[in-house]
Amino acid sequence: MIGDLMKPKVAFFDFTSCEGCQLTVVDSLQTHVDLLDAVEIVQFREAMTEKGEDYAIAFVEGSISRASDEARLRRIREQAAIVVALGACAHLGGINAIRNAQPLDDVRKYVYGDKADWYETYPARPISAVVKVDAVIPGCPIDRDEFIGVVKALLLGKKPPLPDYPVCVECKRKENVCVFHKGGFCLGPVIRAGCGAICPTCGDGCEGCRGLIPNPNQDSMSDVLVKYGLTVADMLARWTMFGTYQQMEAGS
Amino acid sequence: MSLRMIDKGSMAAFVSNLLQAYEVVGPRAKDSQYAFGRITDYDQLRLDYNTTILPPKKYLLPQEEVLFTFQTEGMSAAPVFDTRPRVIFGVHTCDIHALHLLDAVFATGQRDEHYLERRAATLIVGIECLTPCDEHSFCKSMGTLSASEGFDLHLTDLGDRYAVEVGTPAGEALLARYAANHGAGESEVGLLDKMLSEKWPRFSYRLDFDGNELPALMAVSYKNPIWKELEGRCLACGSCNLVCPTCYCFDVQDRVSMDRKTGERIRVWDSCQLAEFARVGSGENFRKTRAERQRHRFFRKGKYIPDMHGELGCVGCGRCARACLVDITPVGVWNALHKAHTA
Numbered sequence: 001m002i003g004d005l006m007k008p009k010v011a012f013f014d015f016t017s018c019e020g021c022q023l024t025v026v027d028s029l030q031t032h033v034d035l036l037d038a039v040e041i042v043q044f045r046e047a048m049t050e051k052g053e054d055y056a057i058a059f060v061e062g063s064i065s066r067a068s069d070e071a072r073l074r075r076i077r078e079q080a081a082i083v084v085a086l087g088a089c090a091h092l093g094g095i096n097a098i099r100n101a102q103p104l105d106d107v108r109k110y111v112y113g114d115k116a117d118w119y120e121t122y123p124a125r126p127i128s129a130v131v132k133v134d135a136v137i138p139g140c141p142i143d144r145d146e147f148i149g150v151v152k153a154l155l156l157g158k159k160p161p162l163p164d165y166p167v168c169v170e171c172k173r174k175e176n177v178c179v180f181h182k183g184g185f186c187l188g189p190v191i192r193a194g195c196g197a198i199c200p201t202c203g204d205g206c207e208g209c210r211g212l213i214p215n216p217n218q219d220s221m222s223d224v225l226v227k228y229g230l231t232v233a234d235m236l237a238r239w240t241m242f243g244t245y246q247q248m249e250a251g252s
Numbered sequence: 253m254s255l256r257m258i259d260k261g262s263m264a265a266f267v268s269n270l271l272q273a274y275e276v277v278g279p280r281a282k283d284s285q286y287a288f289g290r291i292t293d294y295d296q297l298r299l300d301y302n303t304t305i306l307p308p309k310k311y312l313l314p315q316e317e318v319l320f321t322f323q324t325e326g327m328s329a330a331p332v333f334d335t336r337p338r339v340i341f342g343v344h345t346c347d348i349h350a351l352h353l354l355d356a357v358f359a360t361g362q363r364d365e366h367y368l369e370r371r372a373a374t375l376i377v378g379i380e381c382l383t384p385c386d387e388h389s390f391c392k393s394m395g396t397l398s399a400s401e402g403f404d405l406h407l408t409d410l411g412d413r414y415a416v417e418v419g420t421p422a423g424e425a426l427l428a429r430y431a432a433n434h435g436a437g438e439s440e441v442g443l444l445d446k447m448l449s450e451k452w453p454r455f456s457y458r459l460d461f462d463g464n465e466l467p468a469l470m471a472v473s474y475k476n477p478i479w480k481e482l483e484g485r486c487l488a489c490g491s492c493n494l495v496c497p498t499c500y501c502f503d504v505q506d507r508v509s510m511d512r513k514t515g516e517r518i519r520v521w522d523s524c525q526l527a528e529f530a531r532v533g534s535g536e537n538f539r540k541t542r543a544e545r546q547r548h549r550f551f552r553k554g555k556y557i558p559d560m561h562g563e564l565g566c567v568g569c570g571r572c573a574r575a576c577l578v579d580i581t582p583v584g585v586w587n588a589l590h591k592a593h594t595a
Contacts (some may be wrong), residue, residue, distance in 0.1 A: 177285050217487050
């Protein structure tokens with residue numbers, strides 16, 4: 001299904017994004033040079049000039065934020081046996097979707113000024129809103145080790161593992177002092193793990209870049225916030241950064 | 253066994269002597285709390301700690317460990333054992349009881365050589381608690397406020413010296429070889445007795461009933477409405493399991509090299525509170541709801557483990573209560589169950 005199982009052809013693409021996830025891939029190649037023996041990269045704009053169109057696995061960074069993105073994404077979907085959403089923008093809509101909550105014309109004028117009419121745009125969406133996605137590597141940016149783990153799983157013909165438990169699990173394994181116990185604010189109890197609880201480990205609360213766990217107990221999370229002197233509005237404000245698209249979908 | 257004395261002035265030398273032959277781990281400050289960590293200098297050792305975020309279990313059943321390495325060509329495998337000589341210094345009595353239980357768990361049925369090899373290379377130096385850790389510990393109810401076995405040496409702070417109870421021949425040898433010590437005089441024995449009897453009333457937080465009644469209480473509590481109530485409260489974050497000194501469930505995963513020729517099989521701590529814990533290969537999930545998973549957790553501690561091993565599965569350390577952001581506590585749950593049968 002994915003062509004030469006021993007050395008599949010892969011390509012990297014980007015839509016609306018900062019390209020930080022692809023940069024993390026480039027960085028991963030420095031620590032895992034054996035990756036270049038395991039796959040053949042045929043297209044990767046950020047790292048090489050060649051542009052092969054014969055690929056079996058497509059890694060897609062960025063959200064879909066204009067009509068013309070859709071045709072390009074669909075062509076990628078038609079070519080690739082496996083499409084992987086790379087990072088929070090492709091996975092969730094991410095930071096780009098913050099503007100979805102504001103009038104689009106205002107946003108366009110704010111960004112492009114008197115050239116606003118030159119640029120098409122519409123509310124930003126995750127790539128799964130346009131095409132079927134086979135696997136997700138969450139995060140802003142993606143985690144290097146998780147990226148390598150996903151590639152290995154694909155090479156083994158396995159569905160890449162994606163933790164379905166919250167950040168608290170990894171925080172406890174690392175024996176961090178709970179952010180709430182330090183007087184901070186953390187989305188960790190309802191956000192998908194897999195990052196190694198990097199933000200709490202470095203002293204900050206979770207911002208939610210990996211998206212909600214399946215079936216989060218949101219009522220109980222609200223109780224936690226109240227207990228620590230916070231409000232649901234505080235949580236939604238924090239969750240705006242990565243979860244605006246999800247918040248608006250849930251509310252519509 | 254025997255009772256010896258170490259002057260506090262000799263403790264730094266004791267620890268630095270140990271470092272010549274052992275990896276020493278003990279309680280260290282971590283932000284506003286404490287965590288067991290590697291001791292390279294006596295000053296790092298905080299024997300006055302209240303409790304640690306994780307129990308010392310992590311030195312016998314690490315958060316993540318390699319069980320064996322394998323090669324796919326020829327299908328060969330080689331086990332990995334950690335046998336470095338290690339002293340866990342400053343273990344509270346609740347954790348001594350917990351390790352004693354884990355020793356039984358991992359030696360029963362299929363012997364877990366990875367745990368047991370580590371255990372055989374580990375010496376335990378306990379320390380008596382003279383005051384409660386905080387409002388969550390309920391060791392007195394669980395019979396863990398003192399320990400008569402499960403340690404090689406056990407310290408009690410007598411002010412300017414430590415009373416040292418020798419628990420094993422290995423502990424006796426450790427003391428003889430590495431610590432300046434002397435026999436206990438009559439007044440020192442008297443002082444120790446006084447300290448131990450005076451500490452008892454300080455531990456006031458406890459169950460409303462005798463902890464030994466837990467298996468019988470749990471047997472009639474399967475259908476109690478409290479589990480439904482916990483369904484609404486529990487975040488299913490797994491923190492209670494992950495900080496527990498007697499939880500030992502793990503997940504097994506394979507990590508393979510990029511060329512798929514070599515790999516290692518690892519195990520990592522798991523938690524029965526996580527949504528997917530009880531999902532099996534054919535797709536069924538035997539404990540889909542948070543209520544079922546919380547019930548399972550409390551049955552493990554109060555009934556299943558005592559039924560299997562003859563010791564309560566909870567040592568009353570209070571770590572789960574501290575870690576739980578929504579205040580689900582063993583004392584709260586068990587007292588509520590007890591009340592349901594006495595009202």
